[in-house]
Amino acid sequence: MSEPLCTDPSNEDFEQEEHELEKSGLYSELTRRRFMKAAGAFSAATAIGLPIVAWAEGAPEARAITLKVNGKPEVLSLDMRTTLLDALREHLDLTGTKKGCDHGQCGACTVLVDGRRVNSCLTLAFAAEGSDITTIEGLAKTSDPQDLSGLHPMQAAFLEHDGYQCGYCTPGQICSAIAAIEESKHGALSIVSLHTGKTDKPEMTDDEIKERMSGNICRCGAYPNIVAAVRAVARGVSA
Numbered sequence: 304m305s306e307p308l309c310t311d312p313s314n315e316d317f318e319q320e321e322h323e324l325e326k327s328g329l330y331s332e333l334t335r336r337r338f339m340k341a342a343g344a345f346s347a348a349t350a351i352g353l354p355i356v357a358w359a360e361g362a363p364e365a366r367a368i369t370l371k372v373n374g375k376p377e378v379l380s381l382d383m384r385t386t387l388l389d390a391l392r393e394h395l396d397l398t399g400t401k402k403g404c405d406h407g408q409c410g411a412c413t414v415l416v417d418g419r420r421v422n423s424c425l426t427l428a429f430a431a432e433g434s435d436i437t438t439i440e441g442l443a444k445t446s447d448p449q450d451l452s453g454l455h456p457m458q459a460a461f462l463e464h465d466g467y468q469c470g471y472c473t474p475g476q477i478c479s480a481i482a483a484i485e486e487s488k489h490g491a492l493s494i495v496s497l498h499t500g501k502t503d504k505p506e507m508t509d510d511e512i513k514e515r516m517s518g519n520i521c522r523c524g525a526y527p528n529i530v531a532a533v534r535a536v537a538r539g540v541s542a
């Protein structure tokens with residue numbers, strides 16, 4: 304019998320990794336991957352013009368909301384469907400957080416919600432009410448651009464290691480990197496931890512950093528320098 308003309312090894316790898324994540328109880332990672340897969344199918348459907356869902360008729364009324372952003376309560380009146388990303392950029396003028404794909408696929412919009420990294424384009428502003436939201440603007444202790452000593456250590460490391468080119472992905476990379484180090488410190492595992500068997504106390508090796516930062520895309524390809532910056536902070540050798 305002839306061999307099949309086309310196999311899909313990447314899909315097999317994907318399914319194998321899903322199986323390993325399920326066995327190891329890494330359900331949050333599993334959910335993220337499945338969501339990404341579903342989002343890909345949604346994008347493909349829209350690209351070829353398939354009807355998706357009927358739009359709700361009429362816009363709902365705006366409602367009052369208080370968001371705690373960078374330690375400061377902000378009172379807004381928002382459509383219930385407003386994403387956290389749009390609330391930050393369009394209503395609070397915090398344009399450091401970037402809109403890349405607006406579909407949860409690039410990480411440019413990453414912010415910290417109660418210390419955890421989230422894609423703000425996939426988070427409703429109302430879902431973040433009552434939480435501490437930190438954006439790139441809230442990381443430094445200073446608003447003086449000349450005062451480098453007031454930067455967050457991750458910001459300083461990105462400067463020191465040239466972890467950017469155009470800088471568009473950088474706010475998301477920095478927020479994501481801060482949370483990734485905290486996740487590792489608290490023993491959260493990645494697929495690399497499982498492959499290496501270091502499940503007791505995962506270290507931020509380069510492979511771990513690459514895996515844990517894989518949700519943040521850099522179109523300029525500054526990855527080696529981004530890894531160097533994250534490695535420096537993770538090992539406590541940066542400013």
Ligand code: FES
Nearest residue numbers: 403404405410424
């Ligand atoms: Fe949110 Fe790309 S803009 S993930």
Ligand code: FES
Nearest residue numbers: 468470521522523
């Ligand atoms: Fe340009 Fe990352 S520095 S996209």
